[in-house]
Amino acid sequence: xxxxxxxxxxxxxxxxxxxxxxxxxxxxxxxxxxxxxxxxxxxxxxxxxxxxxxxxxxxxxxxxxxxxxxxxxxxxxxxxxxxxxxxxxxxxxxxxxxxxxxxxxxxxxxxxxxxxxxxxxxxxxxxxxxxxxxxxxxxxxxxxxxxxxxxxxxxxxxxxxxxxxxxxxxxxxxxxxxxxxxxxxxxxxxxxxxxxxxxxxxxxxxxxxxxxxxxxxxxxxxxxxxxxxxxxxxxxxxxxxxxxxxxxxxxxxxxxxxxxxxxxxxxxxxxxxxxxxxxxxxxxxxxxxxxxxxxxxxxxxxxxxxxxxxxxxxxxxxxx
Amino acid sequence: xxxxxxxxxxxxxxxxxxxxxxxxxxxxxxxxxxxxxxxxxxxxxxxxxxxxxxxxxxxxxxxxxxxxxxxxxxxxxxxxxxxxxxxxxxxxxxxxxxxxxxxxxxxxxxxxxxxxxxxxxxxxxxxxxxxxxxxxxxxxxxxxxxxxxxxxxxxxxxxxxxxxxxxxxxxxxxxxxxxxxxxxxxxxxxxxxxxxxxxxxxxxxxxxxxxxxxxxxxxxxxxxxxxxxxxxxxxxxxxxxxxxxxxxxxxxxxxxxxxxxxxxxxxxxxx
Ligand SMILES: [Zn+2]
Numbered sequence: 001x002x003x004x005x006x007x008x009x010x011x012x013x014x015x016x017x018x019x020x021x022x023x024x025x026x027x028x029x030x031x032x033x034x035x036x037x038x039x040x041x042x043x044x045x046x047x048x049x050x051x052x053x054x055x056x057x058x059x060x061x062x063x064x065x066x067x068x069x070x071x072x073x074x075x076x077x078x079x080x081x082x083x084x085x086x087x088x089x090x091x092x093x094x095x096x097x098x099x100x101x102x103x104x105x106x107x108x109x110x111x112x113x114x115x116x117x118x119x120x121x122x123x124x125x126x127x128x129x130x131x132x133x134x135x136x137x138x139x140x141x142x143x144x145x146x147x148x149x150x151x152x153x154x155x156x157x158x159x160x161x162x163x164x165x166x167x168x169x170x171x172x173x174x175x176x177x178x179x180x181x182x183x184x185x186x187x188x189x190x191x192x193x194x195x196x197x198x199x200x201x202x203x204x205x206x207x208x209x210x211x212x213x214x215x216x217x218x219x220x221x222x223x224x225x226x227x228x229x230x231x232x233x234x235x236x237x238x239x240x241x242x243x244x245x246x247x248x249x250x251x252x253x254x255x256x257x258x259x260x261x262x263x264x265x266x267x268x269x270x271x272x273x274x275x276x277x278x279x280x281x282x283x284x285x286x287x288x289x290x291x292x293x294x295x296x297x298x299x300x301x302x303x304x305x306x307x308x309x310x311x312x313x314x315x316x317x318x319x320x
Numbered sequence: 321x322x323x324x325x326x327x328x329x330x331x332x333x334x335x336x337x338x339x340x341x342x343x344x345x346x347x348x349x350x351x352x353x354x355x356x357x358x359x360x361x362x363x364x365x366x367x368x369x370x371x372x373x374x375x376x377x378x379x380x381x382x383x384x385x386x387x388x389x390x391x392x393x394x395x396x397x398x399x400x401x402x403x404x405x406x407x408x409x410x411x412x413x414x415x416x417x418x419x420x421x422x423x424x425x426x427x428x429x430x431x432x433x434x435x436x437x438x439x440x441x442x443x444x445x446x447x448x449x450x451x452x453x454x455x456x457x458x459x460x461x462x463x464x465x466x467x468x469x470x471x472x473x474x475x476x477x478x479x480x481x482x483x484x485x486x487x488x489x490x491x492x493x494x495x496x497x498x499x500x501x502x503x504x505x506x507x508x509x510x511x512x513x514x515x516x517x518x519x520x521x522x523x524x525x526x527x528x529x530x531x532x533x534x535x536x537x538x539x540x541x542x543x544x545x546x547x548x549x550x551x552x553x554x555x556x557x558x559x560x561x562x563x564x565x566x567x568x569x570x571x572x573x574x575x576x577x578x579x580x581x582x583x584x585x586x587x588x589x590x591x
Contacts, residue, residue: 165540165548170558173568174539175516179493179524186494202477202486203520203539210490224477224486224517233479248482249398258397260483307494311455313487314448317393319417 006062008051012270015044048269055219057251058242061227063219064198065161068273070280071130072099072114072157075197078280079287080105080112086143088135092172095136096127097164098208100143102152106288111147113140113208114157114197130199131164134177137207141181148190151299153291156208158196161226163204178207185210186307191294193287195265196220197272212306213290214260216252217283218267222260223250259313335440336361336370344368346534360575369532369575371512373414374421374436377471381579382434384426389456393417394449396480403480410441418442418449419474422457424464428583430590432469433461437518439473439511446518447478451488454522455495458506462498467505467586472523475541476516489521496525505589507582510537510560510569528585530571531560532578537569 005013019040022033055063063069076083080103087094100113117130140156147154163174185192185208192211200209200222216222230244231237249255252264265286272279294302336342342351346368356363360380361370378385394417396403411417419441425434435457437444454470461468477485499506508526510519513536520539523529531537538558546553556562563569573581 163539165544167545167549167551167553167557170538170540170545171566173524173566175519175537176524176568178520178539179489179522182490182493182521183496183525186490187497203489203517206486206489206520210494222483222486224482225479230479247398247400248479250483255483258482258484260487307497310487310490310494313491314451314481314484315395315397316448316452317395318391319393 004067006059006066008055008059008062009270011047012044012051015040015047019044045269052270056242057221057245057248057254058227060219060251061221061245063271063273064221066271066273069198070272070276071119071159071198072116074276075114075157075280075283076101076103076112078277079103079284080110081107083112086146087139088142089138090142091138092135093133095133095139097130097132097160098136098140100139105284105291108288108291109152110287110291111143111152111154112157113143113154115160115204115208117159117198128164130160131162132160132204132207133164133166133169134172134174137163137177137181140208141184144185144188144192148188151190153191153193153295154188154211155287155291156192156194156211158194158200158205158209158222159198159220160201160204161199162201163207175203178203181207182210186310187303189299189303191291191297191302192306193290193294195283195287196222196261197283201226210306210310212294212302212309213262215263215265215286216255216261217265217272217279218252219271220252221245221250222255223248335373342370345370362575367533367574369512369534371439371473373440374416374438374471374473377436377511378421378423378425378434380575381469381471381582382425382427385423385434386425387421387423388460389422389453390417392449392452392456394447394481397448397484398480398482400480400482406442406480414438414441416441418447418453419444419478420450420453422453422460424460425469427469427579427586430583430586431464431466432586433457433464433466434469434471436471437473439513442478444472444474444518445476445478445485446474446488446521447481447485448488450474450478451485451491454488454492458492458495458499461504461506462502465502465504467507467589468499469507469509469582470522470526471509471511472514472518473511474514474516474518474523476518486517489517492522493525496522505586507585509578509582511535513537515539515541526570528570530573530581531563531569533560533572533574535560537563 118127194211227241268275347366
């Protein structure tokens with residue numbers, strides 16, 4: 001399988017290729033290279049730890065947008081025993097940029113929803129690169145209400161550059177759809193677990209991003225504006241996005257410190273795209289624990305705590 | 321007489337300039353300032369609604385107003401470059417601490433909580449203070465059992481407060497559930513412009529959502545949309561009238577009728 005590497009991943013890619021070559025030689029019995037392979041593997045680990053331990057915010061954003069990063073459908077296939085997709089907003093259209101459905105996770109009935117960017121070019125176009133229209137948010141609300149009617153927990157995976165800024169989206173009330181979702185999700189009488197798995201693009205993320213527990217994967221980000229957009233506004237130059245990424249404080253660690261996420265979900269060394277199955281299994285374990293924890297809390301307590309959680313966010317001074 | 325126009329109104333950041341005469345941003349008519357003020361800053365020729373500050377809305381809409389939560393002041397939580405200076409500049413310009421002013425108000429015989437956004441403070445953008453003022457205004461309306469009116473004017477979230485400004489959307493919208501529970505009416509008035517993070521939260525969530533004629537209302541800005549779709553935007557796109565036609569507003573009410581209409585609405589809820 002061809003792999004895509006980011007510029008800063010190049011040393012890793014080269015070393016991996018070398019190790020693979022040696023392995024092939026070893027298997028073919030050309031020479032005994034086991035010591036050499038072990039030593040290169042140790043070196044690889046060191047290089048990886050060094051590169052991934054010192055990522056700039058901009059490099060983290062590249063990882064969050066990595067073309068091989070696992071998407072919603074990938075996580076569904078790793079995490080759920082079975083999945084039944086629920087389509088449509090019941091009014092206008094089925095928006096493929098958000099996928100919703102019933103799933104079973106180790107026997108537990110769960111409603112899952114999330115943005116799907118699509119892997120192939122055709123799929124990306126169909127799914128509008130994970131940028132939802134109002135009907136996508138309305139579908140999510142429809143399914144979320146179904147979940148709460150039957151007391152099923154909701155797991156929402158956020159991964160979008162943002163809600164789609166288009167003519168039809170405006171004509172059909174993009175702002176209104178997101179506003180209603182934010183309000184309604186804050187008040188649904190069922191556990192809601194939100195995981196930012198890739199890009200947490202502003203209002204488009206928040207439209208399915210209000211929950212009892214909000215966590216972020218190690219190399220995901222969450223921001224009020226894209227670094228490119230911020231740089232265009234501030235310096236009239238989108239190429240200054242790396243500086244904007246720094247200024248906006250959008251990495252997992254920043255978000256934890258700002259009190260916007262409850263926890264960082266660790267990713268396999270090098271990021272979820274390098275070991276998707278391992279990333280999914282870490283995520284699955286977290287989801288199961290969280291569902292079991294929240295499922296015993298009475299719904300009214302959940303709602304009260306959920307509203308209070310968001311009411312606390314922000315920093316304010318009180319001056320006489 | 322207000323004329324319905326399909327042309328998008330210019331969205332200028334500038335305030336009404338000083339001087340005896342004022343030129344209409346929309347039709348270019350030269351208007352006598354005193355007369356324009358008497359007409360509530362609406363062009364008598366074309367019906368263009370000039371952008372006015374929060375205090376003018378307070379004086380247009382209310383008979384009494386006592387400010388609350390005035391002590392709330394913004395911080396620079398991300399140490400964002402030049403943000404503190406920009407806040408200071410707008411504080412001097414508007415003599416407000418941030419882009420919203422809340423108060424206990426009387427309109428006709430009705431007691432209400434009014435929150436008016438201030439466009440001339442950082443483009444009415446929503447940071448922690450605006451979000452907090454809206455939240456506290458909601459809570460205060462619940463406590464006093466009086467209706468809530470919010471006059472919206474905002475370009476969206478306050479970029480310099482980063483993710484915390486996005487979270488104000490959640491803070492305000494989540495709190496509105498408590499107002500709904502208490503069955504207290506909330507009327508949202510959208511003025512030019514109301515977009516992005518504010519429109520995608522409390523501005524859209526009124527029991528009634530009404531707008532001033534010609535106001536630019538939407539999620540994304542017209543420039544962003546044009547850059548994305550690479551085609552001409554339909555005539556009148558994202559104006560209040562456009563939203564009304566698309567079923568996204570409860571009513572469009574000219575500024576001169578706003579107070580009377582608001583009183584009738586409050587009467588309706590009360591009796
Ligand atoms: Zn005019």
